[in-house]
Amino acid sequence: MDMSAGVIAGQAADAGMPPLKAQASELEFFYGEVQALKRVSMPVAANRVTALIGPSGCGKSTFLRCFNRMHDLYDGSRYSGQIVFQPDGVNILDRAVDPIEVRMRIGMVFQKPNPFPKSIFENVAYGLRVRGERSRRVMAEKVEVALRDASLWEEVSDRLDDMAFNLSGGQQQRLCIARALATEPELMLFDEPTSALDPIATANIEELIHRLKDKVTILIVTHNMQQAARVSDYTAFMYLGELVEFGDTNLIFTNPKSKRTEDYITGRYG
Amino acid sequence: MPYDAQAVRRLVARGKQWDKVFVIAGLLCLMVGVLTLALLLAGLIHDGAGRLNWEFFSNFPSRRAERAGILSAMVGSSLVMLVTALAAIPLGIAAGVYLEEYARRNWVTEIIEINVTNLAGVPSIIYGLLALSLFVYGMGFGQSILSAGLTLALLILPVIIVSTREAIRAIPGSIREGAYALGATRWQTVRDHVVPYSTGGILTGVIIGLARAIGETAPIITIGALTFIAFLPPAPLGAEFPFLSFEWLRSPFTVMPIQMFNWLSRPQAAFQENAAAAGVVLVVMTLLMNAAAIWLRARYRKRIKW
């Protein structure tokens, strides 16, 4: 019983979803001639975690990167459709909207930790510098808050001037999370944040994501289904550039509506 | 199949023999290069060591071989290197950054890239001809340190551009994406990340370029460096206002390779000794610069591990 994504999303909205932070409508994306996303419509609930799952090449990372206009960095990419961002109701894919402004409000954490070759402090403070912050005192305060939110403060408070590269993989990733949090974004995008980490570091970050919900809306791409099940409130299953099913995580993992979703979740399909 | 230990052992032993063959062959090839350099150096030192004393460094050239020194040549070389560096470094880095970060990938950029790489292969005397018409006569800088510096700057510009580009390319895209994702503009990314992280590679390229320039003779001769300079260019810092003077840029000059060439062409054996001594100094200067490049690269590699 496959329903079109738009209808599913519509149903979700009617079925009493909390207020939305963003809504993608009929979003399409092209790398040159290749169409990577086909008419994707999906709500993003405010202060909730929404997970994107699907097999490799299904377009989940491509979809995620539309939210902060990362594709604009590379020639040959083209958007069609909308992503409306609340509370101002602006379509952030509009050419008239400056991608830099979008990235000021939406933060991103990448798959492989990518701290700058600078000190821990400078890493977290960079976002603030970019926004013109000059006061060392203000930066120090915000850096501490960000590091605490990222569950890293305890471990690094005594060596903020150490090089970031000296941290372990899990710590580096938390540093990258702190770096993104320091600028107080409204929406955080996580692109497979724990796929390069060991189980304990993964668990730490999942716990962290859970606590961050109160401050930020979170959209997370993961190829680990159990992680999606543990961490998210809503789950979207994508396949070959289409949104196949979207719904409450509990429902998706006990009784999904679409056979394709069922097959993927139960391991009947890679 | 039961495990045949003998056969496996024989196979491994044969492989190991080839290992030995290659190790020996490699060492021999390496020795050819190293020994040649060592012999050259030894020859130079043997011939010229006797002349290496304080006077040699502090005397001007003279018709009397025992009183001839390389002071003007060394000062000339240093000043020319200074001009070269000041001209080539900002130009080269800026060009490299532009080509890597800002230029769009179209046929115009392709042509520019091809030409930059080709420039590195142009014979240096051609640069001399260009400099003659452009700097010496066209812009009227005359046969001066300024002209020489600019000529050599053009010569080593491709080296700096290429090493800047290589250093920038070594920066993983994930770092750039990290900066952009935080809301940085392209300029902020270049200023705060791209250039600082490629400094190691850039510096290495700069030093290698300068080490090459210090030994260039043909273009300098072409633009008319004189061979018998018994004076120093005017000092840049003066006692009276304005304290900074640029007169030295327009001064005639000589450089180390030319001084060597001049001594070599004299029949007296004593002058040959002088030439050898100057050669030792030149080689040592070059080796020191290359060593500095290696040390810098190692130091930056420790801080930045991609």
Added chain:
Amino acid sequence: MTLGKDDIGHHISQQYNQELENLRSHVLHMGGVVERQIADAISALEDGDTQLAASVVGGDLQVNALELNLDEECSRILARRQPAAGDLRLIFAVIKTVTDLERIGDQAERVARTVLELANVEPGRSRPPMRHMGDLARRLLNKALDAFARMDVAAALEVEREDMAVDQEYEAILRQLMTYMMEDPRTITWALNLVWAARAMERIGDHSKNIAEYVIYLVQGKDVRHVSIEERERRVQGDMPGQPPTA
């Protein structure tokens, strides 16, 4: 979505497919054993066959052992496979079904015990016909297991309806036996034993109904326990093929 019989396998892991297949066949095997227990107990009751009754009592050990094995099998699959969606519902349904099957086994044993008791008691009046009710109960179980095997919601719904017939027969027998007991107190021991036997069969019907409810949950993901028959059918009908979808 509705799970079909052919949807259970087809995992990429062949081993997992085999594990689930084994699980299902073990459940059906336990169901078969329990069915035979019921049949034997009813025959023993009808014929007063104490030997048969004794073997039923002994056979309950096998049922208990099967329950332990199946629970362990389920626990293993949960730990190692982290089943989701339809697979998760299958494990859930199996665990619950196994519990009910074991209880049914206990009820069959109880019937057998009453046969052994009755052997020492003077028979009272002509015994009320219990064979029919016993057969009804046994066939209910059979139908429920069949619905499980074929993942057939329609069959499961029938089981729930037909359980009412078992309940009605139980009421009738109870009334009759109570009349006997009131008329002649000397028949109380005899009658009470028959009441317990009848009650056991009524319980068997209830347990079979439970199993049918698990089948509906397995196939459609809808929990229809503790609701009226009308409500149950309404919820289920919505997702039957050929019907328009409901919320």
